[in-house]
Amino acid sequence: MNIVVLVKQVPDTWAERKLSDSDKTLDRESVDAVINELDEYAVEEGLRLKEAHGGEVTVLTMGPARAAETIRKALSMGADKAIHVTDDALHGSDAIQTATALAKALGTVEWDLVIAGSESTDARMSVLPALLSELLGVPQLSRARRVTVEGSTVRIERQTDAGYDVVEGSVPAVLSVVEKINEPRYPSFKGIMQAKSKPVTTLSAADLGLTDVGLGSAYTRVEEFTQRPPREAGQVVKDEGDGGVKIAEYLASNKLV
Amino acid sequence: MLVEHAGGEVKKVSLELLTAARVLGEPAAVVLGAPGVAAPLKDKLAEYGATTVYVGESDDVDGYVAAPKAEVLAALVGGVAPAAVLVAATAESREVAARVAVRTGSGLVTDAVGLAADGTATQNVFGGATVVRSRVTRGIPVIALRPNSVDATPSPVAAEERVVDVSISDAARGAKIVERVAEQKSSRPELTEASVVVSGGRGLGGGENFAVVERLADTLGAAVGASRAATDAGWYPHTSQVGQTGVTVSPQLYIAVGISGAIQHRAGMQTSKTIVAINKDPEAPIFEIADFGVVGDLFTVVPQLTEELARRKG
Numbered sequence: 001m002n003i004v005v006l007v008k009q010v011p012d013t014w015a016e017r018k019l020s021d022s023d024k025t026l027d028r029e030s031v032d033a034v035i036n037e038l039d040e041y042a043v044e045e046g047l048r049l050k051e052a053h054g055g056e057v058t059v060l061t062m063g064p065a066r067a068a069e070t071i072r073k074a075l076s077m078g079a080d081k082a083i084h085v086t087d088d089a090l091h092g093s094d095a096i097q098t099a100t101a102l103a104k105a106l107g108t109v110e111w112d113l114v115i116a117g118s119e120s121t122d123a124r125m126s127v128l129p130a131l132l133s134e135l136l137g138v139p140q141l142s143r144a145r146r147v148t149v150e151g152s153t154v155r156i157e158r159q160t161d162a163g164y165d166v167v168e169g170s171v172p173a174v175l176s177v178v179e180k181i182n183e184p185r186y187p188s189f190k191g192i193m194q195a196k197s198k199p200v201t202t203l204s205a206a207d208l209g210l211t212d213v214g215l216g217s218a219y220t221r222v223e224e225f226t227q228r229p230p231r232e233a234g235q236v237v238k239d240e241g242d243g244g245v246k247i248a249e250y251l252a253s254n255k256l257v
Numbered sequence: 258m259l260v261e262h263a264g265g266e267v268k269k270v271s272l273e274l275l276t277a278a279r280v281l282g283e284p285a286a287v288v289l290g291a292p293g294v295a296a297p298l299k300d301k302l303a304e305y306g307a308t309t310v311y312v313g314e315s316d317d318v319d320g321y322v323a324a325p326k327a328e329v330l331a332a333l334v335g336g337v338a339p340a341a342v343l344v345a346a347t348a349e350s351r352e353v354a355a356r357v358a359v360r361t362g363s364g365l366v367t368d369a370v371g372l373a374a375d376g377t378a379t380q381n382v383f384g385g386a387t388v389v390r391s392r393v394t395r396g397i398p399v400i401a402l403r404p405n406s407v408d409a410t411p412s413p414v415a416a417e418e419r420v421v422d423v424s425i426s427d428a429a430r431g432a433k434i435v436e437r438v439a440e441q442k443s444s445r446p447e448l449t450e451a452s453v454v455v456s457g458g459r460g461l462g463g464g465e466n467f468a469v470v471e472r473l474a475d476t477l478g479a480a481v482g483a484s485r486a487a488t489d490a491g492w493y494p495h496t497s498q499v500g501q502t503g504v505t506v507s508p509q510l511y512i513a514v515g516i517s518g519a520i521q522h523r524a525g526m527q528t529s530k531t532i533v534a535i536n537k538d539p540e541a542p543i544f545e546i547a548d549f550g551v552v553g554d555l556f557t558v559v560p561q562l563t564e565e566l567a568r569r570k571g
């Protein structure tokens with residue numbers, strides 16, 4: 001089973017994230033960048049499925065040059081090769097443009113299963129797997145907390161608001177995972193060394209035949225943004241035997257009860 | 258707007274959606290589901306301003322993940338060319354919205370907290386630190402609105418019912434739902450819709466101790482949430498998990514009991530209007546975002562709070 005895992009580089013969630021004043025896109029330059037946490041779970045699931053069923057794991061990302069760090073991380077966990085879609089022209093792409101570019105890039109490899117995280121910590125849209133499924137015309141097996149593969153059938157437990165649904169589809173398919181699915185491995189020293197020599201293919205917008213790209217032709221536009229002062233710590237009191245009463249007084253004086 | 262419903266009732270978020278839609282024009286409600294679902298919902302939808310109720314009933318619409326609903330909705334949108342398509346920002350509806358956007362060549366905005374008459378949507382991003390106003394520049398705006406961001410107000414009209422075509426393609430039958438498993442039913446309000454949420458974490462030390470949290474919740478008419486530490490330990494159902502990979506809540510009041518306030522937990526609750534925290538560790542990061550915090554043992558503070566609230570209620 002050949003698998004492509006989608007990984008995204010995101011600003012560290014502990015860092016202060018902001019939009020740039022010039023073009024109102026996420027300022028990716030000025031902050032520490034890390035692999036989107038949930039995408040590590042996607043990589044792990046890809047590796048486990050490969051270990052059980054054979055095949056190859058390819059990592060695919062779209063992002064600026066420094067997203068190569070994120071590719072390296074996934075390769076050091078054990079993925080076989082990578083595709084990096086990168087082009088200044090892609091800067092400012094919205095969800096639909098990103099999905100369109102990734103769908104095109106998926107056309108350059110053989111795959112049975114695409115695995116994504118269920119949400120990125122910066123955009124938090126949780127739509128990319130659905131967008132890809134629609135664009136590719138393959139089943140959407142999203143929000144999986146458990147995956148089993150038998151022949152060409154993939155069965156998942158899809159996390160829902162009420163519990164979970166058992167959902168079935170056949171490959172090729174798009175899968176997305178929630179963090180309950182596994183415990184991602186740490187890269188070994190050997191893995192880190194090997195990652196350096198694994199093949200990474202770089203593709204530009206032109207290589208993918210993409211024309212309608214980037215901020216200028218996005219489907220959505222940020223008209224304006226305002227920075228809210230960070231949520232400030234309020235009053236913190238030590239319990240002197242009347243902590244509960246103090247909270248009740250606070251709630252009452254703020255008309256919350 | 259796409260109606261969220263369960264057990265023969267319209268969910269509160271759909272009434273919020275209808276209210277928000279009224280700034281753009283005359284809202285039409287779309288009810289999709291198994292045969293018979295629409296009838297008990299119609300009066301409520303009309304009460305909140307739905308001039309048309311489109312009804313698409315079939316087992317197929319409900320039997321597969323997202324795609325059939327998107328197909329039916331996209332076909333309808335193609336026919337009536339509305340000012341916007343609104344859905345609730347729930348796990349499945351945002352996926353439906355994504356597919357509708359692709360099918361209709363439209364832009365997509367998720368997690369909107371407000372809509373303006375000019376069609377722009379307001380979003381809180383980066384955990385509420387930045388407020389963004391976005392416009393869809395291509396196609397028909399497809400917007401997923403967060404529960405609890407608009408006050409639902411009635412505006413009664415007479416609703417006209419129209420049946421929509423629910424024939425779906427084979428491609429939309431890719432992900433078949435073979436079984437639905439409900440993990441918990443409670444008489445408390447639903448987490449995403451509640452105006453007060455009380456959540457418990459590892460500090461509770463065991464599932465049986467959630468009773469402390471539940472008693473406070475019931476005194477406040479609140480929903481009960483939990484941190485991942487608590488759901489992972491099996492102390493509370495995972496459907497109650499608040500945070501990055503659980504649900505995002507934005508109530509008037511959020512009370513965190515024995516929760517440290519890890520970044521992944523905050524991601525799901527830091528846009529709450531008021532945050533109260535009870536934790537024995539004065540260094541717990543939850544205090545950095547709490548409006549009011551008590552450093553103390555939850556097993557004495559919370560019961561005292563519950564008792565005091567009950568006393569005040571009389």
Ligand SMILES: Cc1cc2nc3c(=O)[nH]c(=O)nc-3n(C[C@H](O)[C@H](O)[C@H](O)COP(=O)(O)OP(=O)(O)OC[C@H]3O[C@@H](n4cnc5c(N)ncnc54)[C@H](O)[C@@H]3O)c2cc1C
Pocket residue numbers: 037038179457458459460461483484485486487498499500501502503504514515516517518519520521522525535536537538541553554555556
């Ligand atoms: C990919 C990923 C996704 C995640 N998603 C989520 C998510 O959606 N939601 C989520 O919540 N977490 C999530 N997490 C986990 C998160 O990082 C934290 O581990 C988790 O939130 C901790 O839960 P907690 O605050 O209950 O436990 P702890 O961090 O252990 O905190 C317990 C707190 O209770 C206090 N305490 C103990 N005893 C008492 C007492 N008697 N009285 C008062 N206070 C007491 C302690 O001082 C401590 O601060 C995720 C992690 C990862 C890696």
Ligand SMILES: Nc1ncnc2c1ncn2[C@@H]1O[C@H](COP(=O)(O)O)[C@@H](O)[C@H]1O
Pocket residue numbers: 006007008036038039042060061062063098102115116117118119120121123124125126127128129
């Ligand atoms: N630029 C990107 N490159 C590769 N994968 C991505 C990209 N953006 C999002 N993804 C994938 O889509 C998932 C959901 O992202 P989102 O819809 O943005 O919340 C992530 O967990 C990634 O697996």
